[in-house]
Every structure is written in C-alpha cells, then in structure tokens.
Amino acid sequence: MTKNNFWETKTPAQYTDDEWEAVCTRCGQCCRLKLEDEDNGDIFYTDVVCRYFNHENCHCTCYRERCVKVPSCLKLNPYNIGELAWIPETCAYRILHETGTLPPWHPLRTGQPLPEQYSARGKVVSETEVAEDELEDHIIEDGND
Numbered sequence: 001m002t003k004n005n006f007w008e009t010k011t012p013a014q015y016t017d018d019e020w021e022a023v024c025t026r027c028g029q030c031c032r033l034k035l036e037d038e039d040n041g042d043i044f045y046t047d048v049v050c051r052y053f054n055h056e057n058c059h060c061t062c063y064r065e066r067c068v069k070v071p072s073c074l075k076l077n078p079y080n081i082g083e084l085a086w087i088p089e090t091c092a093y094r095i096l097h098e099t100g101t102l103p104p105w106h107p108l109r110t111g112q113p114l115p116e117q118y119s120a121r122g123k124v125v126s127e128t129e130v131a132e133d134e135l136e137d138h139i140i141e142d143g144n145d
C-alpha cells in the first residue's frame with residue numbers, strides 16, 4: 001500500500017518499493033520500439049510495441065522476467081532515471097525526476113484513470129506483426145501519437 005502524497009514529502013530515493021512502483025502509470029509508452037540515429041544518438045519512437053505488451057491494459061505480460069526476456073528492457077530506479085535519455089517525455093518517472101513532483105494528471109493525484117492521451121493503448125501494433133526492415137516506416141513524431 002502507498003501513503004497519500006508520499007511524493008511531496010520524500011525524495012525518490014526514500015520511496016518504498018511500493019511507492020516507486022505506484023509512480024508508474026502503466027502508460028506503456030516505454031514499451032514502444034525505438035530506433036537510434038547512429039550518427040548523433042537521436043532516439044525515434046515507433047508505433048510498434050514489444051511482443052510482451054498487453055494491448056488491453058498496457059501491462060507487461062512478463063513483468064518479473066522482463067529484463068531477462070527483453071535485455072533492452074531496463075528496470076528504472078531513482079538513480080538511473082536521469083541518465084536514460086530515451087525515456088518518454090510523458091513518463092511519470094521522468095517528470096518526477098525533472099520537476100520534483102508528479103504531473104497534475106497523474107492517477108495518484110486525480111484518483112482517476114490515466115487520461116487516454118498519455119497511454120499507448122490503441123495506438124500501437126505488436127512487433128510480431130511488423131518486419132524489422134519496416135520499422136523505420138513506423139516512426140512517430142512523439143510518444144503520444
């Protein structure tokens with residue numbers, strides 16, 4: 001269980017494991033496949049999503065084993081969040097790191113589900129349906145398309 005407004009009284013390093021997990025909105029944006037420009041390191045998000053993504057609820061179908069099954073799937077923590085340039089701009093962890101608080105639309109603040117505009121649900125296709133050499137055709141302008 002999480003205590004109310006813990007994000008206003010603690011730093012992320014002081015969160016319990018449950019509190020850290022509660023920051024994740026399960027938006028699914030980080031599960032999109034990304035392409036990197038080898039020349040300048042720019043990251044491009046696509047509308048293609050990891051094969052383990054649950055399209056109904058945006059949850060991971062292999063959460064406990066995710067870093068084993070998908071080596072590029074990193075476990076976020078209070079110490080690496082600021083070093084990962086590819087994290088979506090609407091990721092609650094990224095916003096917490098950059099602003100020191102949660103965004104006004106965060107379910108912990110509103111008590112409401114995540115607004116659809118921030119979710120990947122209904123906006124992505126599984127990587128099992130897209131050939132690797134077609135991935136470039138799936139680049140989107142930002143993580144909310």
Ligand code: SF4
Pocket residue numbers: 030031032050051052053054059060061062063066067069070073
């Ligand atoms: S393994 Fe799970 S958490 Fe990681 S990218 Fe795939 S669906 Fe997302």
Ligand code: SF4
Pocket residue numbers: 023024025026027028029030031076088090091092093094
């Ligand atoms: S982008 Fe951030 S908030 Fe959204 S599912 Fe990934 S870790 Fe959670």
